[in-house]
Amino acid sequence: MREFDYQRASDVAGAVALxxxxxDTRFLGGGTNLVDLMKSGVExxxxxxxxxxxxxxxxxxxPDGGLRIGATVTNGDLAAHPEIRRxxxxxxxxxxxxxxxxxRNMATVGGNLLQRTRCGYFTDVTKPCNKRVPGSGCPAxxxxxxxxxxxxxxxxxxxxxxxxxAVALAAFDAVVHFHAADGPGQSPLADFYLPVGDTPHRETAxxxxxxxxxxxxxxxxVAARSRYRKVRExxxxxxxxxxxxxxxxxxxxxxxxxxxAFGAVASRPWRAGAAERVLIGAPxxxxxxxxxxxxxxxxxxxxxxxxxxxxxxxxxxxxxxxELAEEAAR
Amino acid sequence: MRKKQLMTSSTSSVITxxxxxxxxxxxxxxxxxxxxxxxxxxxxxGTKKGCDQGQCGACTVLLDGRRAVACLQLAVAxxxxxxxxxxxxxxxDRLHPVQQAFLDLDGFQCGYCTxxxxxxxxxxxxxxxxxxxxxxxxxxxxEAGPPPLSAEEIRERMSGNLCRCGAYVSIVxxxxxxxxxxxxxxxxxxxxxxxxxAA
Ligand SMILES: Cc1cc2nc3c(=O)[nH]c(=O)nc-3n(C[C@H](O)[C@H](O)[C@H](O)COP(=O)(O)OP(=O)(O)OC[C@H]3O[C@@H](n4cnc5c(N)ncnc54)[C@H](O)[C@@H]3O)c2cc1C
Ligand code: SF4
Ligand code: FES
Ligand code: FES
Numbered sequence: 404m405r406e407f408d409y410q411r412a413s414d415v416a417g418a419v420a421l422x423x424x425x426x427d428t429r430f431l432g433g434g435t436n437l438v439d440l441m442k443s444g445v446e447x448x449x450x451x452x453x454x455x456x457x458x459x460x461x462x463x464x465x466p467d468g469g470l471r472i473g474a475t476v477t478n479g480d481l482a483a484h485p486e487i488r489r490x491x492x493x494x495x496x497x498x499x500x501x502x503x504x505x506x507r508n509m510a511t512v513g514g515n516l517l518q519r520t521r522c523g524y525f526t527d528v529t530k531p532c533n534k535r536v537p538g539s540g541c542p543a544x545x546x547x548x549x550x551x552x553x554x555x556x557x558x559x560x561x562x563x564x565x566x567x568x569a570v571a572l573a574a575f576d577a578v579v580h581f582h583a584a585d586g587p588g589q590s591p592l593a594d595f596y597l598p599v600g601d602t603p604h605r606e607t608a609x610x611x612x613x614x615x616x617x618x619x620x621x622x623x624x625v626a627a628r629s630r631y632r633k634v635r636e637x638x639x640x641x642x643x644x645x646x647x648x649x650x651x652x653x654x655x656x657x658x659x660x661x662x663x664a665f666g667a668v669a670s671r672p673w674r675a676g677a678a679e680r681v682l683i684g685a686p687x688x689x690x691x692x693x694x695x696x697x698x699x700x701x702x703x704x705x706x707x708x709x710x711x712x713x714x715x716x717x718x719x720x721x722x723x724x725x726e727l728a729e730e731a732a733r
Numbered sequence: 734m735r736k737k738q739l740m741t742s743s744t745s746s747v748i749t750x751x752x753x754x755x756x757x758x759x760x761x762x763x764x765x766x767x768x769x770x771x772x773x774x775x776x777x778x779g780t781k782k783g784c785d786q787g788q789c790g791a792c793t794v795l796l797d798g799r800r801a802v803a804c805l806q807l808a809v810a811x812x813x814x815x816x817x818x819x820x821x822x823x824x825x826d827r828l829h830p831v832q833q834a835f836l837d838l839d840g841f842q843c844g845y846c847t848x849x850x851x852x853x854x855x856x857x858x859x860x861x862x863x864x865x866x867x868x869x870x871x872x873x874x875x876e877a878g879p880p881p882l883s884a885e886e887i888r889e890r891m892s893g894n895l896c897r898c899g900a901y902v903s904i905v906x907x908x909x910x911x912x913x914x915x916x917x918x919x920x921x922x923x924x925x926x927x928x929x930x931a932a
Contacts, residue, residue: 406744409763409809431810438766438805439786451763453810479799483865485875492873499868503893504856506787508799509806639868639892 404441408450412457415582415616421452422612424584430454430614432475432514435506440519444528445535455511459616462486468622474513474615478568479504481512491620493629493648497571497666500633503640513615516569516579516595517607520562520670521642523547533559534603541603544706550644553703553712555669560603561706563667564596565642570666571631573674574648575623583613592618596671603670625652625660628731632723633666634715643667645712647719651727653687661724663695665716668703675699678720687728689721696720748812752777753821767811768792768803771818779819779848783895790894793849793856794818800856802893819848822855831855831911840907842898850894854908857890858882861912882912 409431412418422428427449429437440446459473462484470486481487482498502510524530524542531539543551543561551561569592577592590608597605609615629650635641646666652659661682663675678695685691696717703713749758750770759774768785771777771794783791785804792803795817822829831854834840841847861882866873869889870880880886887908888901896904 404764407763408744409746409807411810431807433805434807434810435787435802435805438807441764442785451807455810456813479860479865482873483860483863488866488873488875495866495873496868499866499870499873503790504860504867504890505790505793505800505802505853505893506805508796508856509801639889 404444405447405449407448409453410450411453415457415459415614418452418454418457419582419584419612419614422614424612425450426611428452430513432511433477433506433509434514435502435510436514436518440526443526445519445526454513454614465619470620472512472618472620474617475511478502478507478510478512478515481568482507489627491571491575491623491626491629493574493626493631493650494568494571494620496631497567497633497646497648500631500643500646501567512568512618515566516572516615516618517609518566519606521565522551522562525562534562534606537602537604547708548706549708550642550667551706551709552669553705553709554665554673554700555599555671555702556704557599557601557603559601560599560670562603562670564669564671565667566672567631567633567643567646567666570646570664570672571629571648572618572620573672574629574650574662574664575620575626578619578621579609579615580617580619581609581613581615583610587616588613592672593674599670606670623650623662625650625662628652628727629662630723630727632719634719645715645719647716647723649720649723649727651682651687651724651731653728653731656687658682658685658687658691661695663699663720665699668712668716677701682724687724689725692721692724693717695724746809748809750775750808750811750816751814752816753818761808763807763809765808766804767794767806767808767816770808770811771803777818777820781845781848783846783849788895789846789849790853791846791849793852793894795852795856798856798859800853817852819852822851829855831858831907834907834911835904838903838907838910840900840904841896842900846894846896846898846900850891850896850904853891853894854904854911857887857908858912861886861890882909884909887912 429448431451431453459475482495488495524532580589633643633646648664650662665673678699681695681698745762781791783789787805864879
C-alpha cells in the first residue's frame with residue numbers, strides 16, 4: 404500500500420477545502436471499500452480526509468414530507484430507522500440484504516453509493532481493465548462474466564454496480580446532494596451514475612472533489628407497500644446476481660402506481676421505467692407483470708455466460724409483484 | 734478543523750486508542766489497520782486475522798459498542814472510539830454470558846474464529862434488543878414489533894462470521910442460549926456430530 408497522509412474533517416466546507424482539487428486525495432467514510440481497494444493496489448491515494456465525524460449522521464423529515472438521510476449515516480442505522488422501515492420498507496430490506504452486520508455498522512450511505520464494482524479483473528491490478536486503466540481493454544467480455552451486466556453495458560465495460568441500497572433508492576426517486584468547491588449541488592439518483600459508453604472510468608456525476616452530504620427521498624405513498632428481493636449464490640453475505648426493488652399500489656384489481664428497479668444487471672441501479680408504464684392502469688395479474696418485465700428486458704443484451712439473468716429478473720418481477728398485490732387484497 | 738488533529742503532511746501519527754477502557758498511545762504508520770495495531774503493536778492477539786479483506790469476521794471487535802471488522806478499520810481513524818476486544822468482554826474473572834454459552838455448548842472446534850464469533854454475537858444480541866430487523870425478518874415495519882431471535886434470525890445475523898470447522902450448529906445454540914432465548918426452532922436440524930476436542 405502506498406503511504407498516505409491522514410486528516411480528519413469536522414465540517415463540510417472544511418472537508419471539501421481539505422480535499423481541494425487533488426486527484427490523489429480521497430474521502431474516507433467507513434473505509435470498507437476504500438481500505439480494501441488500497442490493500443489490493445486498485446486505489447493509491449496520497450491523502451485521506453476522514454469524514455466520519457462530520458455532522459451528517461442524522462435521518463430527518465423534509466418540509467415536503469420526505470426524508471433526508473445524512474451521508475455518514477451508517478448502513479446499520481439506516482436499516483434500523485423506524486421511518487425508513489415504515490415508509491420505505493424495501494430500502495430497509497435492501498440495506499439488510501447487503502454485506503454483514505459488522506460491515507453495515509461501518510459502511511456509510513455516501514460510501515455505499517460510491518463503492519466500486521466487484522468485477523474480478525477490476526480488483527486484480529495484474530489484469531487489464533478499462534475502468535481501472537482506460538484503454539487497456541475489457542477481458543470480462545471474453546472471459547469471466549457470469550455476474551456482469553445485461554442492460555446498458557458497452558463494448559468497453561460490462562461491469563455491474565454492486566450496491567443493494569442504491570437499487571431501492573433508485574426505485575423511490577432519491578436525490579443525491581453534494582457540496583463541491585463552488586457550493587452545493589444535487590443530482591437525481593437516476594442521472595447520478597453515468598452511461599458507460601467509452602468512458603467506464605467516469606462513473607458518477609459527482610463533480611471532482613465534491614462531498615456527498617445527504618440523500619433525499621421524496622414522499623412516496625406507494626413505497627409503504629414495497630419489497631426488496633435479492634438472489635445470490637449463497638443464502639446470506641454475498642453480492643447479488645440479480646435483485647429487485649418493487650412497490651405496488653392496487654385498487655379494484657387495477658394497478659394505480661408501481662415502482663421497479665433492478666440490481667446487479669447494469670453499471671447502475673436500473674430503474675425499470677418501461678415496465679412501470681406497462682403496469683400502471685393495467686389489471687393486477689401475472690400476465691401484466693410478465694409483460695411489464697418483458698417490456699424492460701427487451702433491451703437486454705446478455706453475454707454468453709449471463710443470459711440466466713434475463714429469466715431471473717423476469718421471475719423476480721412476477722413473484723414479487725404477485726406477493727405485493729396479494730397483500731394489498733388482504 | 735479539529736485543533737489537536739495532526740495537520741502535518743506526514744504519513745504517520747502518534748495516536749491514542751482507547752481499548753477495553755485503557756488508553757494506549759503509540760506511533761503508527763497511517764497504513765496500519767486496527768487489527769494489526771492490536772495484534773502486532775499492543776500484543777492483544779485475541780483478535781484474529783483470517784482474510785484481511787472484510788470477508789470472514791475473524792477480526793470482529795466492538796467499536797462504540799457496535800460490532801465491526803478491525804481489518805478494514807484504519808487504526809488512526811479509530812481514535813476517539815471506544816474499542817472493545819475479546820480480551821475486554823469478561824467482567825474480571827466472570828466470563829461474558831456469550832463466552833460462557835460458547836464454552837457450555839461447544840460453540841467452537843479449533844477456536845480460531847471464536848473471538849470474532851463472540852464479539853459478533855455480543856453485537857447481535859444488542860442490535861436485536863434495540864429492535865433492529867434483519868434480512869430474515871419477514872416484516873421489517875416497526876409496527877410488526879421485533880422478531881423473536883429464532884435460529885433463522887441468528888444464522889442470518891451471524892452470517893458475517895465464517896467458521897472453517899463448521900461449528901455453526903453449536904454457535905447458533907450458544908447465541909440463542911446467551912440471548913436467553915428458547916431455541917425452539919431447532920427442530921429438524923441435524924444433531925451436531927463429532928464436536929472434536931473443543932470441550
Ligand atoms: C465482504 C464484503 C461484502 C459486501 N457485500 C455487499 C453486498 O452484499 N451488498 C452491498 O450493497 N454492498 C456490499 N459490500 C460493500 C459495502 O456495502 C461497501 O463497502 C460500503 O457500503 C461502502 O461504504 P463506506 O462508508 O465503507 O465507503 P468507503 O470505503 O469509505 O468509501 C467508498 C468510496 O466512496 C468515497 N466516499 C465515501 N463517502 C463519501 C462522501 N460522503 N462523499 C464523497 N465521496 C465519498 C470514498 O472516497 C471511496 O472512494 C460488501 C463489502 C464487503 C467488504
Ligand atoms: S467489465 Fe469493466 S470493470 Fe470488468 S474488466 Fe471490463 S472494463 Fe474492467
Ligand atoms: S480478517 Fe477481517 S474480516 Fe477476515
Ligand atoms: S472453530 Fe475452527 S474456524 Fe471456527
